[in-house]
Amino acid sequence: MDFGDFSSNSLVQDAVIRNYEIIGEASKALSQEFRSANPDIDWSGMAGFRDVLIHQYFGIDLMNVWNVTQKYADTILSKLTALPAYKSAKSQLCSEENT
Known part of the structure; x- marks a missing residue:
């Protein structure tokens, strides 16, 4: 997909933007403890981008x-997806789905 396809597909735009909002x-x-234990991830950048998206009313x-x-x-x-917490949660979810 290129920008032209993205900019003309409101369904894809909505999905991408919504996922950024959720993330x-x-x-x-x-918790601050969790974020501090994983400093290689830009937690504040993700939160800030969410704020930009949510507050761009026009x-x-x-x-x-x-x-x-x-x-x-x-x-x-x-x-x-490399975080141990992600792997643990995914493993637990998969085992619950199989029971």
Whole structure:
């Protein structure tokens, strides 16, 4: 997908933006102890981007969303999924689904 496809597909835009909002809100809910134990993840950056998205009442800058996605999404995803807490929660969820 290129920016042209992204900017013309409101369903994809909504999904991407909503996921950033959820990630940012979740990062705010984490304890300071947890965030300090995982300093290689930009928790405040994720929370701040969420705030920007939530408070842009008159239109979100799609180019900004696109640029953040292109520059950071893969790195953020790999760092989050490498966390022991993520692996533990995923393992627990999978075992509950199989019972």
